[in-house]
Amino acid sequence: MYSLLVLLSTTLVLTHSQNCGYNSCPQWDPNALNVHLVPHSHDDLGWLKTVDKYYFQDVQNVIGSVIGALKQNPDRKFIQVETAFFKKWWDHQNDLVKRDVIKLVNNGQLEISNGGWSMNDEATVNYQSTIDQYTLGLRYLEDTLGPCARPKSAWAIDTFGHSREQASIVAQLGFDSTFFMRLDYRDREKRLKEKTADLLWQGSQNLNNSNIFTSVFYRGTYSYPDGFCFDIVCNDEPIIDDANSPDYNYEEKVDDFADFVRGQADKYPTNNIFVAMGDDVRYQAAWTNFLNIDRLIKGFELFPRNYTNKPIKLLYSSPACYTKAVNDYVTANNYKLEVKTDDFLPYATDGYGYWSGFYVSRPATKRFERIGNNFLQIAKQIAAVSNQPYENKITPLKEAMGVIQHHDAITGTEKQDVLKDYHRMLYSAIEEANELVDPLLSTIISGTDDHFQFKTCLMSNISSCSPSRSNKFTVAVYNPLSRVVSSPIEIPVSAKAWSIVDPDGNEVANQVESTIIDFSYVNNVPTSPYTCYFIAKDLPPLGYKIFTFTKVESRRSELTFGNSNTSFEIDEDSGLIKSITMNGVTMDVSQDLYYYKSGSYSGAYIFVPLVNEKFRVAEGKVKTTPISGSVYQGVVQEFAPWAKQIVKVYHGDDSHIEIEWIVGPIDLVSENVGKEVVSVFTTSLKTEGNFYTDSNGREMLKRTRNYRPTFDYTNEEPIAGNYHPITSRIVLKDEEKALELAVLNDRAQGGTSLKDGQVEIMIQRNCPHNDFGRVGDSINDQEYGQGVITRGRHYIVLGPTSGNGVKSLAAIQRDVAQRKLLPPWAFVTNQEVSQRLKNTQFSSLKVPLSENVQILTLEPWNNSTILLRLEHILERNEDENLSQEVTVDLSDLFTTFTITKLVEMTLGGNIPLEESVRLKWPGLENVQSKKLDGFKVTLAPMQIRTFVATVVY
Numbered sequence: 001m002y003s004l005l006v007l008l009s010t011t012l013v014l015t016h017s018q019n020c021g022y023n024s025c026p027q028w029d030p031n032a033l034n035v036h037l038v039p040h041s042h043d044d045l046g047w048l049k050t051v052d053k054y055y056f057q058d059v060q061n062v063i064g065s066v067i068g069a070l071k072q073n074p075d076r077k078f079i080q081v082e083t084a085f086f087k088k089w090w091d092h093q094n095d096l097v098k099r100d101v102i103k104l105v106n107n108g109q110l111e112i113s114n115g116g117w118s119m120n121d122e123a124t125v126n127y128q129s130t131i132d133q134y135t136l137g138l139r140y141l142e143d144t145l146g147p148c149a150r151p152k153s154a155w156a157i158d159t160f161g162h163s164r165e166q167a168s169i170v171a172q173l174g175f176d177s178t179f180f181m182r183l184d185y186r187d188r189e190k191r192l193k194e195k196t197a198d199l200l201w202q203g204s205q206n207l208n209n210s211n212i213f214t215s216v217f218y219r220g221t222y223s224y225p226d227g228f229c230f231d232i233v234c235n236d237e238p239i240i241d242d243a244n245s246p247d248y249n250y251e252e253k254v255d256d257f258a259d260f261v262r263g264q265a266d267k268y269p270t271n272n273i274f275v276a277m278g279d280d281v282r283y284q285a286a287w288t289n290f291l292n293i294d295r296l297i298k299g300f301e302l303f304p305r306n307y308t309n310k311p312i313k314l315l316y317s318s319p320a321c322y323t324k325a326v327n328d329y330v331t332a333n334n335y336k337l338e339v340k341t342d343d344f345l346p347y348a349t350d351g352y353g354y355w356s357g358f359y360v361s362r363p364a365t366k367r368f369e370r371i372g373n374n375f376l377q378i379a380k381q382i383a384a385v386s387n388q389p390y391e392n393k394i395t396p397l398k399e400a401m402g403v404i405q406h407h408d409a410i411t412g413t414e415k416q417d418v419l420k421d422y423h424r425m426l427y428s429a430i431e432e433a434n435e436l437v438d439p440l441l442s443t444i445i446s447g448t449d450d451h452f453q454f455k456t457c458l459m460s461n462i463s464s465c466s467p468s469r470s471n472k473f474t475v476a477v478y479n480p481l482s483r484v485v486s487s488p489i490e491i492p493v494s495a496k497a498w499s500i501v502d503p504d505g506n507e508v509a510n511q512v513e514s515t516i517i518d519f520s521y522v523n524n525v526p527t528s529p530y531t532c533y534f535i536a537k538d539l540p541p542l543g544y545k546i547f548t549f550t551k552v553e554s555r556r557s558e559l560t561f562g563n564s565n566t567s568f569e570i571d572e573d574s575g576l577i578k579s580i581t582m583n584g585v586t587m588d589v590s591q592d593l594y595y596y597k598s599g600s601y602s603g604a605y606i607f608v609p610l611v612n613e614k615f616r617v618a619e620g621k622v623k624t625t626p627i628s629g630s631v632y633q634g635v636v637q638e639f640a641p642w643a644k645q646i647v648k649v650y651h652g653d654d655s656h657i658e659i660e661w662i663v664g665p666i667d668l669v670s671e672n673v674g675k676e677v678v679s680v681f682t683t684s685l686k687t688e689g690n691f692y693t694d695s696n697g698r699e700m701l702k703r704t705r706n707y708r709p710t711f712d713y714t715n716e717e718p719i720a721g722n723y724h725p726i727t728s729r730i731v732l733k734d735e736e737k738a739l740e741l742a743v744l745n746d747r748a749q750g751g752t753s754l755k756d757g758q759v760e761i762m763i764q765r766n767c768p769h770n771d772f773g774r775v776g777d778s779i780n781d782q783e784y785g786q787g788v789i790t791r792g793r794h795y796i797v798l799g800p801t802s803g804n805g806v807k808s809l810a811a812i813q814r815d816v817a818q819r820k821l822l823p824p825w826a827f828v829t830n831q832e833v834s835q836r837l838k839n840t841q842f843s844s845l846k847v848p849l850s851e852n853v854q855i856l857t858l859e860p861w862n863n864s865t866i867l868l869r870l871e872h873i874l875e876r877n878e879d880e881n882l883s884q885e886v887t888v889d890l891s892d893l894f895t896t897f898t899i900t901k902l903v904e905m906t907l908g909g910n911i912p913l914e915e916s917v918r919l920k921w922p923g924l925e926n927v928q929s930k931k932l933d934g935f936k937v938t939l940a941p942m943q944i945r946t947f948v949a950t951v952v953y
């Protein structure tokens with residue numbers, strides 16, 4: 001028995017079969033209408049149930065029974081999508097089953113589609129996390145199943161609208177196509193009418209390799225055609241082919257299906273159509289699905305049916321095979337598909353169903369996700385420079401971040417207990433990653449294998465951090481960016497006066513203030529009454545500086561009023577911001593908090609105000625209290641007992657003004673309506689209905705009020721219909737005055753410009769109802785025994801668009817956005833470390849990179865290899881100097897290792913770029929990117945290049 005097992009496990013050899021991929025596609029017939037039937041199961045990584053409940057109650061049955069059913073008929077195909085679930089399942093299988101699965105992958109019957117850890121949301125995610133979650137999934141598939149498991153198509157069937165950056169990313173992964181169903185109802189109607197639901201989508205306005213074939217589903221569902229759900233949980237009639245049976249219905253079923261495909265065939269450009277055969281957690285008893293589909297296919301042979309003058313032919317197919325068939329067709333006929341250059345957001349299902357609420361729902365999750373990304377990047381960097389293996393204590397954090405990207409996780413569209421489960425998962429994954437990071441960091445600092453027991457202080461947002469409650473503690477401030485940065489740091493502290501000493505032994509100016517609100521409502525964790533602010537100056541790239549804190553008896557109260565170039569004025573009568581001065585421009589800008597009242601339509605997904613009117617949070621004058629210290633000056637504004645802000649300008653950082661807001665608990669009882677709170681900035685900029693929002697933190701998109709670029713917009717919901725996702729910033733431009741104002745954020749939100757010169761960003765939503773029972777929970781979350789309190793920040797940037805010979809405002813925004821996405825992390829310890837500080841500052845880079853380029857990824861890959869991604873962070877034409885191509889010399893860049901070999905990969909890191917061949921489409925040029933010049937890597941604007949680097953430590 002023992003030897004048999006050994007024998008079996010050695011047969012799990014992963015080969016590059018010739019029979020998978022496009023070679024495994026069914027023959028389509030140029031003289032027929034080819035109906036591509038695509039069996040699939042949509043398995044949410046949490047929504048109504050937690051991830052584990054879905055897995056153990058449903059998904060394990062799906063994958064298991066599909067494998068059995070595929071073996072029974074070599075024509076059958078199925079697509080496996082969510083890699084997080086696949087891994088859970090694979091871990092439970094024996095070698096016999098595993099061998100079967102590899103066979104089915106190698107012969108193309110089991111096709112991996114999408115292959116990400118999850119099916120990520122597209123409105124609220126940041127591109128860095130999207131790339132990471134694909135990298136994780138694709139790497140797992142490659143290691144487990146081999147090259148035949150490389151997906152060729154993206155599969156985003158349930159995502160609530162589609163971003164342009166996502167199209168760009170999946171194109172750069174080497175995929176040939178993407179499939180989905182959710183787009184504006186008017187857009188769908190128009191596309192079906194004009195036969196443009198199969199199209200080419202240009203994902204980037206900067207890159208040449210970002211076009212992707214896109215197929216939009218015929219109907220607003222990814223479910224089986226009506227009457228053809230053959231799963232045991234469906235009530236549709238099965239196909240009964242026994243001619244002696246009184247229930248015989250074979251020809252009738254064939255006729256019904258023929259009617260359906262004729263309707264669809266009228267609307268698509270080629271003689272191939274795509275029919276999804278599946279639904280949520282279907283195929284738990286796969287046999288019944290496949291037996292019926294087998295019969296259906298055979299039925300069209302037994303009882304031929306025509307579409308116009310062509311026979312209808314049914315095929316077991318897949319997204320990749322459909323793409324190939326369309327590609328063959330358009331190539332043979334030199335048919336040019338429509339090319340789209342904007343995005344598929346926002347998504348509306350009808351006049352009331354604007355899915356612009358989820359851009360903001362559960363803002364705490366949306367912030368926590370960004371914190372998770374911040375820590376993950378730092379953890380991977382420290383592991384890579386410390387020569388750690390790929391599989392280690394960071395893996396759970398990579399996986400948790402993959403799960404959080406799921407379209408019911410970061411979106412906030414899940415049940416409240418599922419939300420709590422996501423937070424628990426992410427929290428414990430960060431803590432576990434820190435079990436690796438703490439000793440590695442301690443080793444770099446001490447030069448020995450001492451552990452300093454650095455804590456992550458994840459609860460700093462409620463002023464809780466256990467080591468900084470001591471009278472003496474040490475903070476290692478780590479900078480994950482590839483350039484030198486200075487950054488304000490905030491530490492919860494228990495006393496009013498502190499001495500901080502930097503690595504050079506200098507006293508660091510600091511400022512201690514009472515916490516933004518009294519956090520004593522928080523039970524079971526101790527909170528500190530004060531926050532200590534200081535500027536961590538000139539932090540080295542991918543490196544740290546150590547700061548020691550000692551409580552002192554008293555401190556001379558310094559009332560510094562810096563001579564900063566950046567300032568704001570408060571109106572004495574209203575207590576609101578009145579004007580802002582920055583980059584040599586003074587402009588009247590006011591800002592106020594309002595809320596919409598929402599009725600029964602608003603819920604986790606949908607935003608529908610009860611009346612198209614907003615109400616001020618403050619009644620009359622906003623109470624203001626000035627603050628001035630050696631780190632920042634500002635003013636505390638109290639709008640209501642449940643809504644406060646601090647407007648701040650940091651000394652020595654002219655780049656932005658910060659508005660920190662805190663709202664909650666929101667009272668829903670007294671009026672029984674939802675409150676959706678917005679921050680509104682009003683300027684006199686002449687914007688002519690236009691504003692700009694980012695796509696997943698990368699390229700900007702122009703938005704126009706009451707308008708969509710590709711279809712006629714009917715303005716049924718003048719507010720909700722104008723909301724767009726903001727993952728990093730929203731910008732107003734006055735072309736005539738050449739002035740620009742941007743508001744950047746710290747998490748995904750939604751926003752708009754409802755009036756010229758005005759920007760509105762939603763920051764919190766509490767809805768006692770839920771949109772048509774979709775998720776069955778309202779969004780009225782409780783924390784610490786009361787309605788949730790949420791805290792966040794906006795960053796305002798203002799100035800001349802062009803920069804007048806200095807850095808452009810767009811370039812300043814890129815800089816601020818990056819510093820806020822990946823801020824330095826304060827690792828805090830109250831261990832006695834003073835005698836053990838060998839390296840009080842450290843950098844992984846010998847020289848900082850120039851400011852338009854960033855090391856997007858640095859992580860352990862294989863033995864003696866690392867995954868390295870470089871990105872150009874500007875778009876073409878954003879800045880005279882910084883938008884130029886940039887070259888990075890990697891030959892002698894890192895301090896702890898030397899790169900000896902570079903292999904350029906596709907964006908996911910799973911395929912050497914030379915092996916990646918994408919389909920060509922009539923009318924689209926295929927431009928090759930620049931070849932490597934030794935270790936010199938050149939990047940064009942917005943380009944990301946991915947390498948597996950062999951390194952010697």
Ligand SMILES: *[C@@H]1O[C@H](CO)[C@@H](O)[C@H](O)[C@H]1NC(C)=O
Pocket residue numbers: 304305306309310311
């Ligand atoms: C289907 O079309 C073919 C070719 O045009 C024709 O020969 C055949 O008679 C048609 N069959 C039916 C049932 O209409």
Ligand SMILES: *[C@@H]1O[C@H](CO)[C@@H](O)[C@H](O)[C@H]1NC(C)=O
Pocket residue numbers: 563564565652654
């Ligand atoms: C203000 O801006 C000028 C010009 O950019 C710069 O030289 C100066 O250092 C800035 N002052 C402060 C206090 O940052």
Ligand SMILES: *[C@@H]1O[C@H](CO)[C@@H](O)[C@H](O)[C@H]1NC(C)=O
Pocket residue numbers: 364365367368423459461462783788789790791792
């Ligand atoms: C602090 O962060 C936690 C974890 O994301 C979140 O649950 C909580 O609501 C946040 N509190 C505030 C005040 O933002």
Ligand SMILES: *[C@@H]1O[C@H](CO)[C@@H](O)[C@H](O)[C@H]1NC(C)=O
Pocket residue numbers: 862863
């Ligand atoms: C990496 O190194 C470990 C320990 O030396 C070894 O067990 C493993 O097989 C190696 N993996 C690869 C992919 O070479």
Ligand SMILES: *[C@@H]1O[C@H](CO)[C@@H](O)[C@H](O)[C@H]1NC(C)=O
Pocket residue numbers: 206207208927928929930940941943
């Ligand atoms: C794209 O093509 C243009 C024009 O051919 C070229 O200037 C640019 O560098 C290319 N960009 C990339 C990222 O290859």
Ligand SMILES: [Zn+2]
Pocket residue numbers: 042043044158407408
């Ligand atoms: Zn879903």
